[in-house]
Each structure stands twice: as structure tokens, then as C-alpha cells.
Amino acid sequence: MLSRLLAESPRFFTIYTAEFLLQAALTTLALSAGGCLVGLVLGFGIAVLRRTRGLAWLPARIVAIGFSELFRRIPFLVNLFLVFYATQVAGLEAPVFAIAMVSVCLIASAYLAEIGRAGLDSVHPNQWDSAAVCNFTAWQTLRLVVIPQAWKVILPPAFGFFLLFIKDSALASQIGLLELTYAGRNLNNRGFMPLLSFGSILLLYFALSYPLTLLGRRLEARLANARHR
Amino acid sequence: MPTLDIDNLGASYGGNTVLRGVTMALRTGEVMSLIGPSGSGKSTLLRVLVGLLVPDHGRVVVDGAPVNYANKQSVRALRERCAIVFQQYNLFQNMNVLENVAVTPVRIRKRPRREVEAEAMALLARVGLGDKIRSYPDELSGGQQQRVAIARALALKPEFLFLDEITAALDPELVSDVLDVIRGLANDGMTMLIVSHEMAFVREISDRVVFMADGLVVETGTPTEIFDHPQMPRTRDFVGKILRH
């Protein structure tokens, strides 16, 4: 094994491989970051819909609850195939990146809706009362009072979810998206030994995820200490 | 001449009937206090008046025009004319003192920021907090927060000011500063409806006192009438207990 490693290394560690892997790593990052950002906005919207009152909003509440409860119970891999075949059936010529992105957005919205809900719960109900008697509209209450208080509670777990998805997005390789995991299989298929192919992408995932984990920890500590804004 | 007529108002909270038909009238420049045992519906009445709780029946008439609590526009119009100060201050935690006072006039009523902030500073100076305008609520004592809440209410230039047990959550040594502010407002002729357990204060400041029990008005009168010569047995019982204590 060692001799093979030594023999293959010069052929493996080239500018070409580096570029190929870097491109794939960027795709992984773009997929997770983009999906989680969209998911954060949609998820917060779902969390807000869940808090509406009155009969008129009942359908919206049911859809919001159903969506977040359902999509948190479907595996990412199955979700990917659902979106993949749904676009086929709809006759859309969507690139795999778009398909994977839609799938990530769906799941991220469902999970981040739960995180958004906890964020909304962290804002004391009397803040809503105060805003109401001052004639704030629902949107003004959210923008001026609730979001400025809730985001500190939402951001750390949302960032944690983003970190999870950097790793979970590996499954997007299964619909043929050229992200890091697909790149690893690709290198393996091109004849490089598994240790080099999979070892290098394991290290790349680590290099992507670990610094962000440390960053997340610092962010969390900072937010815990910061009292305002 | 603004008046607030409350007619047979009923409301329930989580399935419990809390107000069973309350009738009273608040005239301009008058200070009226609501007293009574806890659970008698005093605070609920204030919540209904500002539209935080929709009444089951009855009417609230402002200047001869009934308020329709089911209608957003009607409630908004009512809230343009009144302000409430809550027991727990309810200051916006993400805003400093000045922003708390100025946010509604500037962002909701679209008045010029400069003008509003000048007014806000004057109001904050009046409640003794001119040096705290950049502080955040969690940096202030309860008494200071409550005085900010009063300034925030006054910045709305209300015709009616509702005070909901505003000293109940305060440490005893902080109560007098808050009550001094209210005394000043009464002297200026502010129309106020006050829910309070500070009986000496109620007696001193009120033009009229309303005694409530079990969601009903039991007796209404001047402070002397209610505290010294109560007519109804329940009032006598309540006042007797307070005076002994």
C-alpha cells in the first residue's frame, strides 16, 4: 500500500488535481451556504406563519406546520431524488446544481423554521404587546422589535446547521453533482488508489469544516456576551 | 372635550369570564383609579381598552363614537389617542432609552426625527433620566425603566393615559420616584385611568375611585366616599382589610 502511495503521489499531487478539487470544494461550499441562507429566510417566514392567530390564517399555519414537520422526516437522499424526478416530470431542463440547491433549500427551510421558532419564542410576549399598542404593523413589529432581538438566538444554531450541511451535502454526489465527494469518486474511477482519492477529500472536508466550527464557537461566545444588537 | 364611556363591557381570558359588564365614564382632566382584589378584572379592563383583548360584549365610546374592536382601523384610531404603561415596563429591549421613546413618533407617526428627539429628551429630563438616554433597558433599575416607559407613553401625546399597576413590580425604595412623576402629570391635567395597589397614593391623587370585584364595578365615588364611608359591604370589607394592614 505504501509503495503504491509513493508511486502514485507525483501523478496525483498536480496543479490539475488541485484545481479540480478546489472547484469541487467551492461547489460544496456554495451549495451549503446558498441553501442555508435561503433556508434561513424561508424558515423564519415559516416560523412567523406558525405564530399567526385567527381563523383566516389557519390554512397558512397548517401548511407551515406540515411543511416543517414533513421535510424534517425525509432523508436528504430521498429528497434529492424527489426533486430530481419532479423536475424531469415537469419537463424542466434544470442543471444538477439547481436541483441540489432546491433540495437543500427545502430541507434547510424545514429545520431552520424550528430554529426560527425558538428565536421567536425567546422574544418576550410583552414586546409584541408594546408594539401593538404603539400601532406597529405586524411587519414593523418584526423588523423593528422582534428580529433585532431574535437573531442572536437564531444565528448560532443556524450556523451549526450550515456546518452540518457542508457534510450532508456529500449526498448530492448521488444525483451527479460534481462537489467534493463526487470528485473523490471521480479520482478513484480514474485509477488513483482509494487512500489518495478519499483520503484527500476527507482532509479537504476537514479543512473546510473545522475552521468554520471554530469560527462558529467564537461567534456564539461573542453573541452570548454581547448584550445589545 | 374627550370622554371615554365604558358601557356594559365584558371580556374573557382563556375561557374564564373576567369582566362581566363594566360600566364607567372617564372625563377629561380627570384622574380615576381602579382598586379591588387581584383577579377582579382591573388590568383586564385596561387591556381591553387598548385593544389587546377583544371584548365579548359591551361598548367603549370615545367622544361619542363607539370603538369597533373587531376593526383594525378603528383600533388604530383609538391607539392614536391613548397610551398605556405596563406593570413590567415592556420597553423594547433592543433599543436604548431615547430610541424607545422616539421610535413610535418617528417610525409609525412619521414625524421629523429632530423634533421628536428634542421632545423625547425633554420628557426624559422631566422623569429624571436626562443622563440615561443612551442606556439600554437591561442597564437600568426597574424604577428607571418604568419612568422611561412613562416617557414613551407621553411621547405619544395621549388624550388618555392608562397605568397598569406600574409600581407593583418595583422595589419599595424605587416607588416614590415613579409616583412623583404621576403626581406631576395629574397637576398638569392629564386624563388618567390608574390601576394601583398603592392606596395612600390612590387616595391622594384620584378625583374618583372605582372599586371592582369579580369583574363588576361595585362602587364608585370620591376617595373620601370610598375609603372613609364605603356604602357596599364588599367595599367596606376590602377597605377595612387594607386600612388594618
Next chain:
Amino acid sequence: MDYRFHFGQIFTSLPFLMGGALLSLEIAVLAFFGGMVIGTAGAAAVTLGSPALRRIARAYIVFFTNTPQLVQIFFLFFVLPDAGIVLDPLQAVLLGMTLNAGAYLTEIQRAGFTSVRQTELDAAAVLGMSTWQSIRYVILPHVVRTLFAPLSNHFILMVLGTSMAAVFGVDELTGRAYSINAETFRSLEVFSVTAILYVLITIAASMVLALAGRALFRVRMKFV
């Protein structure tokens, strides 16, 4: 869009899919309990171990929580044979999921260990409890109550995670969906039904866990 849904063939293979769901649950249960063994040892090592042991445990957590489970299993499946260790797909998936779960469960259990407050131990000592008694009556109930909900959540995530076994050809729920799809080409129908089955088995698992938590440890948890 003139697509017509045909669920007929899917419904006849429903028992086949449900058998796959059973295998999914089995994989999740096995990997979870394997992970719990590692997690308990890991949490003990991190909180009580010698500096060297702590460093090893931390390195294990950091590595496994910062790389994808899928790639870890690829590694086991494709690299180990070069070292003379050949795993069949199910073994590779089970081993990979167990090692991965071990890292996450170490983290969760460590939080439970550190949640035991000194005041509680003092109170137990004042009541004249022996070390064993204070573990049995004070520490354990407290730790179980703090840990039950996060551990249950992780188990549900693991049930969903078993679907990646299909990538290696294990015929659990998603794997069987693959094969029905290959036979019938009713892709959307197959994966919709599969998705619904996952929703149902995870709801069932959540309910069983909530009831068990309530009955055994008096843990209050919501069902769904």
C-alpha cells in the same frame, strides 16, 4: 405537463418497501447502541481521563464531526481492502455509522455529565448517601432526564441517515426504492411513497421514544 401518476405497481411492492424500512430501523438501532457504547466511553475519557486520553478522544470527535459520514463509509469500504480488511456493504455502513454516532454521542453525553451540579452531590452527601447511592438516585436520573431528548433526536437523525446505505447497495428502504425504480421507472411515485414511509417510521419512532421516556424516566417530551 401530461404526466400521469401510476401508484399501482408501487402499492403491490409496499410489503417489499416495508421490509426495507425494518432493515433501516435495525441499522439505526445497531449503530445507535454501538455509538452509545463509544459515546459513554468517550464522554468518560473527555471528562475524567488523563490528558493523553482526553486528547485522543477529542481528536476522534473533531475528526468524525468535521467530515461527512458518507465519505467515512467510502473510506472504510474502498480503502480498508487495500490494507487487507474486506467489509461487505452492510458491515461498512454499520461500522461507519457507529463510529460517526460515537463522536456525536460523546458530545451529547459530555453535556449530560457536566450538567450534574455540585450542589446536588452535596445535598446527597448531607442526606447520608453513599457514593453508589448518590450515583443511583441523584446522578443517573438527572443525567438520563437531561440526555433523553437530545439522544432521541439524534436517533431520529440516524434513522434518516441510514438511507445512505443505499449508495453501497444495502437493500434497506432507500435501496429497495432504487430497485423498484429500476424495474418500474415510476420514479416520482417510488420516491414519494418512500418519503412517506420515512415520515411514518420516524413519527412512530418519536412516539415510542416519547412514551418510553415518559414511562421509564418521567421525561416530558412532545411526540412530533
